[in-house]
Amino acid sequence: MRIVIIGGVAAGMSAATRLRRLQEDAEIIVVERGEHVSFANCGLPYHLGGVIENRSALLLQTPESLAARFRIDVRVRTEARAIHPAERTVELRLPDGTVESLGYDELVLTPGAAPVRPPIPGIEHALTLRDVTDLDQIIDAAEDAAEAVVIGAGFIGVEVAENLVARGISVHLVEAAGHVIAPLDPEMAEPGPLPVARQRRGPEAALDGGRDR
Numbered sequence: 001m002r003i004v005i006i007g008g009v010a011a012g013m014s015a016a017t018r019l020r021r022l023q024e025d026a027e028i029i030v031v032e033r034g035e036h037v038s039f040a041n042c043g044l045p046y047h048l049g050g051v052i053e054n055r056s057a058l059l060l061q062t063p064e065s066l067a068a069r070f071r072i073d074v075r076v077r078t079e080a081r082a083i084h085p086a087e088r089t090v091e092l093r094l095p096d097g098t099v100e101s102l103g104y105d106e107l108v109l110t111p112g113a114a115p116v117r118p119p120i121p122g123i124e125h126a127l128t129l130r131d132v133t134d135l136d137q138i139i140d141a142a143e144d145a146a147e148a149v150v151i152g153a154g155f156i157g158v159e160v161a162e163n164l165v166a167r168g169i170s171v172h173l174v175e176a177a178g179h180v181i182a183p184l185d186p187e188m189a190e191p192g193p194l195p196v197a198r199q200r201r202g203p204e205a206a207l208d209g210g211r212d213r
Contacts, residue, residue, distance in 0.1 A: 002027040004090055004102060006080045007110035008037035009131075013061065015108050020070045028072045029102070031092060033079040036132050037063060044135045045156060048142070049163025058132060083107070118151065118176075126151070129160060145169050153180035 003019055005012050008030050016030050030037065038061035046052045063074035075092075081099065082091040089101045115128035127138050138160075142148070146169065150161045153175035161171045173180070179189035 001025075001105045002029065002103065003106045003108065004104040005030045005108040005110060006090065007112050008032035008034075008074065008076075009039065009112060010041065011110035011112070012108075013038050013066070015110055016066075016072050017070055019108075020072060028070075029104075030066075030072060030074045031078050031080050031090070031102075032074065032076045034131050034133065035076055037061065037066070037074050037076055039132050044129060044132070045159035045163045047135060048139060048160065049166035051163070051166075055132075058135075080111075116152075129156060142167055142169060148172070149174060153177075155181060 001023065003023070003026050005016050005019075005028070008016075009032070012030055012032065016028050019026065019028055036059060038059070040058045040060060043052050043058050047055060047058055052058065063076060066072045066074050077095040079093045080090050081093050083089075084091070084101075087103075088105070088107075089103050090107070092100050092102055094100060115130050117123050117126065117128070127141060128134055129138060142164065148164050148169050149172045150157050150164070151174050153161075153173050157173065157175070158180055161173045164171045179186050181189050
C-alpha cells in the first residue's frame, strides 16, 4: 500500500508517524512545498529575539532522519499541483521545475494554511511569519530596523512584538478586535497594564484596529 500525505510539519508528520505504527509495511510518502518538513513553530518568535540562539534548534527532524527512523519518504520543495481521484494520482512539481505523476492507494491532506493579509494599501511590502524561511526574512529586515508594526495580536503576534522589542526595536501592535489574544476573556486581556509595559520598553498596542475611522 502506498500512502501519500500532502503537507508536512505538525499535522502531516504526526499523521505519517502514526500511520507507520499502524501500517508497518506501507510505503509512506510526504510531499512538502516548503524547505523544512518538521520545525518548532512556537519557537520561531524566540529565535527572532535571541532567546533560542541557534537556528538549528528549531529544526526537529529532516528527511534523512525521518527515513532512517520511520522509513518515511519525505520530499521537500515539492508542490502538489493537482489531484486526480479517478486515476488515484497526484500531480507534483519537483524542485527542478519538472512535473511528475505520483500514484497512491490512500491520500491524506494536511496542507496547513496561509497567513491572512488584510486588504490595505502597502500590504504587499509586509512580511509574514509561518515557517523558518519567513523567519529568516524577518531577521534580515530587523537588522537595520528602528521601528516595526505588527498586525495581529494573537499569540504569535504578541510574541513577535515582544521579541522585536528585545532587539531594541520600537513596536506598534495592531489588532482588529477589542483586546489582544482573542481566546482570552476580555478581563484577562485588558490593556490597562500597557503603560507599565511601555515603561519596560514594551510594545504600543492599538486595539479595534480593523474598524473604519
